[in-house]
Amino acid sequence: MNKKYDGKETFAQWQESWKLEDRYNFKTIEKKWQAIWDEEKAYHVEPDEKKDKFYALVEFPYPSGAGLHVGHPRSYTALDVISRKKRMQGFNVLYPMGFDAFGLPAENYAIKTGVHPAVSTAANIATFTNQLKSLGFCFDWDRCISTCDPEYYKWTQWMFIKFFEKGLAYKDKIAINWCPSCKVGLANEEVVNGCCERCGAQVVRKDKEQWMIAITKYADRLINDLDDLDFIDRVKSQQVNWIGRSEGAELDFKFGDDKLTVFTTRPDTAFGVTYMVLAPEHEFVQKYMGKFDNQAEIKAYVEATAKKSDLQRTQDDSKTGVELKGIKAINPFNGKEIPVFISDYVLTGYGTGAIMAVPAHDQRDYDFAKVFNLPIIQVLDGGNIAEKAFEEDGPHINSSFLDGMNKEDGMKAAIDYAVEKGFGRSKVNFKLRDWVFSRQRYWGEPIPMVYCEHCGWQPIPEAELPLKLPEVPDYHPNDEGESPLSKAGDWLYTKCPKCGAKARRETDTMPNWAGSSWYFLRYCDPHNDKEFASKEALDYWMNVDWYNGGMEHTTLHLLYSRFWHKFLYDCGLVSTKEPYNKRTSHGMILAENGEKMSKSRGNVINPDDIVAAYGADTFRLYEMFIGPFDQVAMWSDESLMGVYRFVGKVYNLFKKVYKDIVPSDKDLRAMHKCILEVTERIDQMKFNTAVSSLMTYVNYLSGLDKIAPELYSTLLKLMTPFTPHLAEEMWARLGNGNLIIDAEWPQGDKALAQDDVVTIAVQICGKMRGTVEVPANASKEDVEKAAMTLDNVMRQIEGKEIRKVIVVPNKICNIVV
RNA sequence: GCGAGCGUGGUGAAAUUGGUAGACACGCCAGAUUUAGGUUCUGGUGCCGCAAGGUUUAAGAGUUCGAGUCUCUUCGCUCGCACCA
Numbered sequence: 061m062n063k064k065y066d067g068k069e070t071f072a073q074w075q076e077s078w079k080l081e082d083r084y085n086f087k088t089i090e091k092k093w094q095a096i097w098d099e100e101k102a103y104h105v106e107p108d109e110k111k112d113k114f115y116a117l118v119e120f121p122y123p124s125g126a127g128l129h130v131g132h133p134r135s136y137t138a139l140d141v142i143s144r145k146k147r148m149q150g151f152n153v154l155y156p157m158g159f160d161a162f163g164l165p166a167e168n169y170a171i172k173t174g175v176h177p178a179v180s181t182a183a184n185i186a187t188f189t190n191q192l193k194s195l196g197f198c199f200d201w202d203r204c205i206s207t208c209d210p211e212y213y214k215w216t217q218w219m220f221i222k223f224f225e226k227g228l229a230y231k232d233k234i235a236i237n238w239c240p241s242c243k244v245g246l247a248n249e250e251v252v253n254g255c256c257e258r259c260g261a262q263v264v265r266k267d268k269e270q271w272m273i274a275i276t277k278y279a280d281r282l283i284n285d286l287d288d289l290d291f292i293d294r295v296k297s298q299q300v301n302w303i304g305r306s307e308g309a310e311l312d313f314k315f316g317d318d319k320l321t322v323f324t325t326r327p328d329t330a331f332g333v334t335y336m337v338l339a340p341e342h343e344f345v346q347k348y349m350g351k352f353d354n355q356a357e358i359k360a361y362v363e364a365t366a367k368k369s370d371l372q373r374t375q376d377d378s379k380t381g382v383e384l385k386g387i388k389a390i391n392p393f394n395g396k397e398i399p400v401f402i403s404d405y406v407l408t409g410y411g412t413g414a415i416m417a418v419p420a421h422d423q424r425d426y427d428f429a430k431v432f433n434l435p436i437i438q439v440l441d442g443g444n445i446a447e448k449a450f451e452e453d454g455p456h457i458n459s460s461f462l463d464g465m466n467k468e469d470g471m472k473a474a475i476d477y478a479v480e481k482g483f484g485r486s487k488v489n490f491k492l493r494d495w496v497f498s499r500q501r502y503w504g505e506p507i508p509m510v511y512c513e514h515c516g517w518q519p520i521p522e523a524e525l526p527l528k529l530p531e532v533p534d535y536h537p538n539d540e541g542e543s544p545l546s547k548a549g550d551w552l553y554t555k556c557p558k559c560g561a562k563a564r565r566e567t568d569t570m571p572n573w574a575g576s577s578w579y580f581l582r583y584c585d586p587h588n589d590k591e592f593a594s595k596e597a598l599d600y601w602m603n604v605d606w607y608n609g610g611m612e613h614t615t616l617h618l619l620y621s622r623f624w625h626k627f628l629y630d631c632g633l634v635s636t637k638e639p640y641n642k643r644t645s646h647g648m649i650l651a652e653n654g655e656k657m658s659k660s661r662g663n664v665i666n667p668d669d670i671v672a673a674y675g676a677d678t679f680r681l682y683e684m685f686i687g688p689f690d691q692v693a694m695w696s697d698e699s700l701m702g703v704y705r706f707v708g709k710v711y712n713l714f715k716k717v718y719k720d721i722v723p724s725d726k727d728l729r730a731m732h733k734c735i736l737e738v739t740e741r742i743d744q745m746k747f748n749t750a751v752s753s754l755m756t757y758v759n760y761l762s763g764l765d766k767i768a769p770e771l772y773s774t775l776l777k778l779m780t781p782f783t784p785h786l787a788e789e790m791w792a793r794l795g796n797g798n799l800i801i802d803a804e805w806p807q808g809d810k811a812l813a814q815d816d817v818v819t820i821a822v823q824i825c826g827k828m829r830g831t832v833e834v835p836a837n838a839s840k841e842d843v844e845k846a847a848m849t850l851d852n853v854m855r856q857i858e859g860k861e862i863r864k865v866i867v868v869p870n871k872i873c874n875i876v877v
Numbered sequence: 878g879c880g881a882g883c884g885u886g887g888u889g890a891a892a893u894u895g896g897u898a899g900a901c902a903c904g905c906c907a908g909a910u911u912u913a914g915g916u917u918c919u920g921g922u923g924c925c926g927c928a929a930g931g932u933u934u935a936a937g938a939g940u941u942c943g944a945g946u947c948u949c950u951u952c953g954c955u956c957g958c959a960c961c962a
Contacts, residue, residue: 146880288941294956298880298956301881301957306962308962322937323962337962374960404960411961412962415962416962417962423960489962490961611957614957615957672956686889687890693889696889698888698904699889701903702903705899748902749892749901752900753901756900756901820897821897822897823897825943826942830897864942866943868896868943871893871896871897872896874943876943
């Protein structure tokens with residue numbers, strides 16, 4: 061540990077002993093302090109009832125072969141800054157790190173090279189760990205976890221079984237999004253513009269048996285519970301949008317011997333229905349096929365639709381379709397017979413896969429009606445339906461008992477009528493679909509289920525967890541969509557846990573969103589082998605107080621993990637409804653020309669190079685100074701140099717510190733101003749301006765001949781979150797025997813930060829005409845009097861009548877003439 | 878199309894939330910020191926003008942004693958969702 065200044069030598073001699081002729085040598089300083097932190101376990105935390113806890117969380121990385129990207133440290137440094145400050149303010153801070161280690165790249169690498177994913181992943185984790193340590197984050201490395209560790213995924217599997225037991229995990233044959241390139245099924249959330257989020261290949265539909273998790277059962281709660289959370293608005297609105305709640309009604313139309321049920325948000329427009337449309341996949345199309353007059357035409361259209369990808373189906377908004385000739389539907393509101401069509405503009409997965417068409421008040425129906433020459437009946441007054449559908453609100457017309465009503469009354473009356481006559485009911489629908497949870501891949505958690513011919517799907521007994529990944533001869537998935545685990549030989553077959561008959565294991569694995577759905581809980585108690593985490597640990601550490609991560613996870617990981625946590629809450633396994641109190645998001649870091657950094661463009665900045673050339677402290681400080689935290693930022697080597705110069709200046713300032721110097725009032729003013737600004741700006745994540753406050757203060761200190769120790773040690777404390785190594789080093793050089801991270805965060809004093817003379821702007825009719833210096837908090841009259849003495853003011857008001865003078869204390873004086 | 882947001886010097890950006898626009902930094906210019914230079918230090922730097930001064934926050938209008946900030950219109954950009962009935 062540090063030698064402490066014991067007063068046996070003069071401070072000047074002590075300072076001399078630090079070889080002041082040396083330039084700022086970040087390499088030795090950073091290595092030295094990283095070793096000390098490691099050795100002293102400076103960042104290890106345990107629950108401590110005497111202290112308030114603070115749980116800071118950043119999204120753990122996927123340990124890719126490419127190593128750490130400059131984007132990762134933006135988020136990590138931000139919460140490192142917050143964590144360090146909170147710790148110095150007396151909180152017991154948990155700031156953990158781990159690895160989201162299951163995933164496709166490791167598997168693709170294995171296919172190419174034959175190296176087992178476990179081997180390459182372990183090597184990558186080692187690299188990442190070194191890189192993260194070289195940046196000096198205050199992670200508690202004793203709590204490091206990895207989702208591919210059997211001791212970890214044991215509990216992921218255990219939780220899956222809970223989902224199964226509660227009926228929320230079920231197997232279903234559905235048309236899924238199939239990526240023909242990755243040969244894997246994707247969740248809706250993983251499909252971007254009809255393409256695979258990962259590889260960009262066009263996604264096709266494929267019917268497959270899949271494990272599903274019923275996230276839709278939580279749709280309402282996932283929306284409503286957002287109200288009490290401190291999430292940035294962008295995140296809230298994107299989640300609300302994605303879940304896509306709409307209120308309306310289901311209505312039953314007569315069709316053949318059946319009821320044809322539709323969902324509509326406007327049941328009050330039912331008198332304007334002139335036709336109906338089914339999705340080509342709708343069950344009635346096949347059921348009644350024998351009764352249609354134009355079967356060949358219908359079959360051809362159904363086939364053509366099946367061949368289309370989702371992208372083709374949605375990109376082309378021209379309306380096509382075929383009438384189901386031979387059967388008419390009957391509108392239950394007025395008994396009218398109406399034609400029924402199939403068309404691909406009706407989606408099979410939303411609502412009931414069928415709609416009632418109101419062409420007068422829905423542009424899509426209007427377009428379709430124009431193509432097929434169908435009648436258009438206006439039922440809401442307004443607009444010009446000769447040109448286009450009228451989609452706004454107006455009083456009902458041509459609608460029997462609804463005539464004259466507004467939307468609200470009309471809705472209520474229409475639903476009441478439908479309920480009374482037994483052909484309808486109010487209904488809420490969501491865009492959100494159940495979570496497709498199967499992946500036809502090797503490097504993921506095995507789904508702990510077996511299939512028995514007598515007993516159906518059965519979970520394996522808890523005692524057999526973790527169900528470890530078996531060795532396989534070959535990691536290739538195949539075109540039929542069979543997982544590599546189907547080649548796992550003996551592993552495949554086992555006994556049915558219920559009847560003991562021969563049973564076959566599930567060969568699909570979990571998506572890599574599984575492990576990350578609950579990792580924040582494991583951090584609370586990472587070595588527990590009896591439970592996923594003890595109740596005591598969870599009660600002390602949860603909730604996460606502040607979670608920072610990328611916007612790209614808003615409708616994926618963030619939504620999934622909120623859902624997962626709510627499920628655990630319902631099972632009585634956690635005691636809070638939501639896992640995260642606060643969610644913020646960082647902007648991406650782009651290359652110098654504004655392009656995305658990518659290997660193929662060759663413009664990737666490697667953090668290791670920056671650390672080697674300028675040091676971790678400069679790198680961290682630069683990432684905080686680069687621009688507003690929540691916005692995209694462009695990397696700039698020149699700006700980085702500016703920050704490096706600043707760090708060097710702070711180092712050199714030590715040479716001007718003298719033990720017996722007493723700070724002046726002006727010095728204290730600068731210091732307290734800096735404390736107040738930095739403290740506030742860190743809390744608001746305005747890191748860029750927090751750094752500029754530090755720069756202003758340092759510029760001030762540079763102007764002094766001799767610096768009082770108090771002024772310098774305060775600077776060091778304020779810089780600890782940003783440049784922890786330098787702060788520790790200089791703190792030690794000031795003669796302190798403890799770590800600066802264990803020092804107290806300085807208290808800013810507003811009164812001491814107040815200037816005694818203020819400059820007031822003098823305006824005439826709102827135009828700036830000059831400034832005057834007056835004592836702080838000068839009276840209105842004094843300010844006015846001083847303002848009148850300005851040459852420029854006297855000239856401007858000469859011969860004019862002064863109508864009003866507005867004085868804002870310490871700010872402005874506006875003379876109205 | 879719908880939803881969210883943005884537009885300020887040569888560049889990255891500030892602006893106490895309606896009160897001196899351009900803090901802080903990069904770059905540039907000039908000077909000093911120096912190993913020839915990259916280093917370091919000092920001063921200058923929105924635009925027009927020698928200056929006094931004028932002018933300036935995408936464009937236009939409005940509210941106000943006062944607008945980068947609030948309201949409306951137009952233009953431009955970014956992100957998310959997208960035939961969701």
